[in-house]
Amino acid sequence: MDAKTIKEKAEVEIWQYVFGFTPMAVVKCAIELEIADAVESHGGAVSLPDLASAVACSSSALGRIMRYLTHRGFFELNESTNQYSNTPLSLLLLKNGAKSIAPFLLMEASPAMLAPWHRLRTHVSLDGGSAFKAVHREDIWEFGSQNLAQSKIFNDGMASHARRAVSEIVEGYGEVFEGIGSLVDVGGGDGTTLRCIVEACPWIRGINFDLPHVVSAAKQGQGVEHVAGDMFKHVPRADAVFIMWVLHDWSDDECVQILTKCREAVPKETGKVIIAEAVIVEGEEDKYSDVKLALDMVMMAHTEKGKERTVEEWDCVIKGAGFSSYTVKHIGSIFSIIVACP
Ligand SMILES: C[S@@+](CC[C@H](N)C(=O)[O-])C[C@H]1O[C@@H](n2cnc3c(N)ncnc32)[C@H](O)[C@@H]1O
Known part of the structure; x- marks a missing residue:
């Protein structure tokens, strides 16, 4: 040109x-x-x-x-x-469509989530700071625990993504769930992810693990048990851990702490931690490159130290948490599947 x-x-x-x-x-x-x-x-x-x-x-x-x-x-x-x-x-905007993304858009477009964008500069400035906290005075999770209506908007948005995500994983890498008797979803929101996994893989017993105010508002039943807690302190034991769109909310040090708890929750010889997150491959474009980089900006607006990570950055936090090996599988989605072995 x-x-x-x-x-x-x-x-x-x-x-x-x-x-x-x-x-x-x-x-x-x-x-x-x-x-x-x-x-x-x-x-x-x-x-x-x-x-x-x-x-x-x-x-x-x-x-x-x-x-x-x-x-x-x-x-x-x-x-x-x-x-x-x-x-x-x-x-994709149908109210009850299986692939509807409407609740996700309503969440991102909600006034509470839009306001921090006006303070993005706070996050980038030399003295640092959180754009979300600059507006709401609390981080996103504390804010949700005090504003249950906003928490529902958030969890409904996440659930709409989870339905789409599980069908992409089952289609692109279904074998990752083979041989798993019990699976704990760390930061699993309202349990939609696990309900969809258990529906597709009925041999799995699901344990949905999240903060108390999230778990107490979650739907009961359908092969999923809900456990409330703090992933920085303890993760319930299971054959395997699933963790989707949680680590990108946290700094590298915090990811190492969370992943260490996840590693300790699964059997040393046979356990695995299945991470569903974006992987930025610098210098390589795919159909979701633009979305992944935008999501990285969303992390700036909505979290304190969260970010989307490159392969090298994932390598650092996974090894930092003491895993002996890991694999990365790109499934043609916004996120890839990283399987880390203790
Ligand atoms: C971005 S959402 C992802 C939800 C779900 N994994 C999904 O992909 O649909 C992050 C989740 O982490 C949970 N969370 C945040 N801090 C947590 C903590 N300390 N212990 C357990 N869960 C936590 C939030 O409540 C929220 O449900």
């Missing part, structure tokens, strides 16, 4: 950043109005007046929302029937 073309491209591209919040806000609005669900309940195709009456909106304002979302690939407008239908993108 020549210099003139690059400059012209920049002139257009910069507006994506100026109005960068717009897509998130409009998609949030579409989720709250349950537009994708309304399209489905009209047999998959609906005119604007029928859609407006189904979601109780003004036709003219909804028409502008639909024009924007259609332009962004969320809906399709059939020019001859003047009816909207869903696309693969809008189907």
